[in-house]
Amino acid sequence: MPGFETIVRPMVFPNIRPIPTRSLPPEDDPEQGKCEIGGGGGGIVAVTENISVSGSTHNPKEVERRVDTARVYQENDDGTVNRDNFVDLEVANRIKMKVGAHPGTPGDLPPGAGFNGDDVVKTTAEKGYTGDDLIETYKYDPVKEKKNIEIKKRNKIKKAEDA
């Protein structure tokens, strides 16, 4: 009917489809997306070792001693003292030793420091340099008077001949 009404036949419009999202899938690039794990972390490392050994002989020489002169009388078994029979002794109360250029160890005792068993007691040892030489000084308790010991002279200095 050629009337005024709109013809209502169904019309499917060409634009009812979604818009294309793509054309053709691109070829995969085999080089793209490769994972490469590496690193230049290596390097030379120096390993070192040092060993030092030294040795020296240590031969001390007496250069001076200070002595007390003591007379020791005979003491009989009954405790009496025979003043006719005696000996005179020099008892060192200080000795100085030349050690040489090599330093010693504090507290070390010089050889032959002992005297008369319990009577002589080591006190201290001191060190000191005289020029190039090391002088060690050893001190001892002075000898004491007893009924059979008589002190004749104290602190007599005696030097070695080659000192």
Add this chain to the structure above:
Amino acid sequence: MPAGLPYFAWIDASETTFGPEHMRWDEAVFSFNLSQEEGDPASLTAQVRRPRNVDGDPIGLLGPGRKIWCWFALDCGPALIKFRGRLVGIPTSLFEELVTLEFVARPFDVVAQKEALADTLRVLPFYDEAVLDKERRKDPDVVLEGYTKIWHYDRETHVLTVSDEITGEDGLVEFDGASEAGKVFYDGLGLRLTSGPLTRVDVSAEFTWTQQAVGTVDLTRYIINIAQPATEGQAGSIASYTLDASSWPKKGTGIGDGWEVAEGRCYENYDLTIRQWTSSGTLIVETGDGQTIQAQRTHSRSSFAIPPGSMVVGYDIKNEWSVSYNDDGDATGYSSNYSSTASVLPLHHITPTLVAGYKAERQCTELVSFSLIADVQPILTDPEDGEAMRVDDIRSINLSEVVDGQPPIIGDPRRRSYIATERGNRSLEHLIAYARALLMKRARVIEIAFAPKLARMPEITLRKNVSLIEPRVGEAVGKIIGYSIALDGSDGRVNCEVRIGCTIGYGGSQVAFAGTPTYCSIDYAGADYQQFNDRVVLFDEGDTSVGYQPPQAAPNDDGLDFLSALRAEDVIDIPLTVENPPVDQQAYILQATLGHTLPRTPAADEEELQKYYETTSELVGAALRQVETKLIFKLKSMTREFSSDYELQVTDLKIPTGYDLEAV
């Protein structure tokens, strides 16, 4: 009342039911033409005497207060043929004695009715929102795309329905050519070919989605198994002169398209930190004669835990000694100094962990093509000349997209294939339905017009088929595509015409085949659990005109199945290769430093030694730069695009035999 008497009543819009009160003559109808074409509302053109008021003056038909609706009826004898319509536009011949009024049986609420009806028609497979633009989904006219249906407007009730273009829903009107009522008039019979039938529709459609997935894959074991050296290595670790723990990729580092390190740890099996050791001691021997012998020793060393397989590229030893004497010529002192320097190139033994994380965004496309061939009678001498249609503009929305809050059409966006899914099959069926509709409509090429007797006209609607037997035509069955009934006032004759469209198929039906299950018996797992070979499924349960073989998923992709747990072997695209393993590095370094020896003759001084060490370091460094160990592999891209082609197997389309051309 005598047959052929028309009634005309102006009515209110609310008078939707015809009653005896409407059998009146509000206007003197001189002539009329009531007609309806397929897809259109019925219309009435009536010539009436020009309306006048009681004073005899013409009145305005469209004036305020005038009724514009009418009931028109024509007595056909056994029944009335009725029409309810509203006046449209300005009457023609307004100044003549006879004016022409035009009415249309179109509902006021046609848009609402159509939208409501369209809602009921949005069902798969005839309607598939997957292949419609989001903006066009609400268009009611689009819903008929897959149907062989057309809108139908009832001329009395104005109810909008759809009617099949091949088989009417309201039954068959028979003109048997034998009975009195079954005969049609000799005049008015016509047969014509509207066009050649469409014999084939070639459809290609494109379904796209973005394959989306997120997850991790532990590559540690895979890498170690390949990269651990056969010799000078340790089980579970990688050895190299250049690849150290600090070089291992850290979390967040990109390691491929869509890949990054989710967890990256690495540690050196050997502590390469340089450490210093120093020890010293003094020994004093008293000889008993006042003499002491004092010995002192100092030992210092800088080193590290040298790993097996490390190379010593330079080595120097110095050993010096001296003896001192007193004035007597006795030895009083002795000293010696030993020093060694070794240039070591450590072999790194590293134990790595590498968990790769992916975020897939892969554009996938499935291109489906098929040809649906109509089983129709040829009207051309060479059937190859039959017309074919190509439909290649069908493409889907992004099927993994959430539209209007609805879940993605593809369901799980990790899928590799859409069309092989249950929902995908529905989309394929929609394509078939679309092609089927095109072929079916175009198969209705025979149009027969005939003039029935007036008494039969009330039976005629556009929702019915007609069976016509007429000696000149033979037998024909077709859908009513138009009718008209007209009265010419000049001669008083009532002319009736009915036109039918007949398909020229061979008839028949397709049969479904269960096919051969590919996994297990149907009884065991059910019919929808597995894929089948040689299966034929009818595209719609109520239709046997065409079937197809649901395709099996055969995606042309890289094989990644995100629906299952991924292993390293699954995600490797290019297998791991180790460039310059330690054996090769060692050989290269030896070659590069060949002839570079410590200057011994004449005795090297410190400067020469230093130069030697520097040169050695440079040589080795340069060599290492040439032969850096590299682990190279490629993970499957998470951003690639894939396209898979499917050739859908469909049966021929069986079309009813509305008219047998070969029998004419």
